Amino acid sequence: AQTVTQSQPEMSVQEAETVTLSCTYDTSESNYYLFWYKQPPSRQMILVIRQEAYKQQNATENRFSVNFQKAAKSFSLKISDSQLGDTAMYFCAFMGSYNQGGKLIFGQGTELSVKP
Amino acid sequence: SQTIHQWPATLVQPVGSPLSLECTVEGTSNPNLYWYRQAAGRGLQLLFYSVGIGQISSEVPQNLSASRPQDRQFILSSKKLLLSDSGFYLCAWSLGFGYEQYFGPGTRLTVT
Numbered sequence: 001a002q003t004v005t006q007s008q009p010e011m012s013v014q015e016a017e018t019v020t021l022s023c024t025y026d027t028s029e030s031n032y033y034l035f036w037y038k039q040p041p042s043r044q045m046i047l048v049i050r051q052e053a054y055k056q057q058n059a060t061e062n063r064f065s066v067n068f069q070k071a072a073k074s075f076s077l078k079i080s081d082s083q084l085g086d087t088a089m090y091f092c093a094f095m096g097s098y099n100q101g102g103k104l105i106f107g108q109g110t111e112l113s114v115k116p
Numbered sequence: 117s118q119t120i121h122q123w124p125a126t127l128v129q130p131v132g133s134p135l136s137l138e139c140t141v142e143g144t145s146n147p148n149l150y151w152y153r154q155a156a157g158r159g160l161q162l163l164f165y166s167v168g169i170g171q172i173s174s175e176v177p178q179n180l181s182a183s184r185p186q187d188r189q190f191i192l193s194s195k196k197l198l199l200s201d202s203g204f205y206l207c208a209w210s211l212g213f214g215y216e217q218y219f220g221p222g223t224r225l226t227v228t
Contacts (some may be wrong), residue, residue: 043222044222047215047216050216102211106160
């Protein structure tokens with residue numbers, strides 16, 4: 001069974017600095033997708049970034065980028081120029097197996113605090 | 117554009133009472149639909165997913181059930197709630213494998 005592990009329950013960063021959130025996963029599949037979601041205090045789940053496993057190029061969305069290491073099964077999220085609004089829970093998620101309806105397996109989350 | 121609705125937003129129910137949470141999606145056809153539960157602000161646990169009307173896959177054995185009576189409607193139910201059913205319930209939709217999921221605002225359920 002696939003698993004997703006986020007080893008940092010909590011992290012903090014100063015405003016305008018850079019922070020990296022870690023995620024590792026376990027799978028025997030070769031075709032899969034990885035996601036980072038953000039959950040601010042409102043608890044609304046918001047997609048941050050999406051990565052296709054068959055693409056070697058790391059995904060980037062404005063200040064958010066990933067370091068995807070397929071052989072190591074690692075998928076870390078880098079947030080540059082951190083802003084107060086980045087304060088949230090961040091979840092790493094795995095999607096595999098075409099015949100499983102596109103379901104997501106989530107890690108336990110990393111609570112990020114951005115300090116002024 | 118697509119919109120996903122969930123109601124109610126908050127619910128307090130006694131142990132042993134029934135439950136019905138509803139989720140509807142607008143602006144898309146034949147979406148995949150999902151129910152998740154989140155306990156204590158940590159990871160999301162997938163409860164059910166559906167790839168079409170009347171097609172429900174259960175991920176976790178429990179006293180909850182799901183139904184999809186219409187293409188864009190997904191209902192989470194229980195005949196008798198347990199204390200352990202308390203949590204934050206999220207509905208989501210997607211276009212299928214490889215596509216991101218979009219989440220509703222959630223329902224906070226407290227079983228007393």
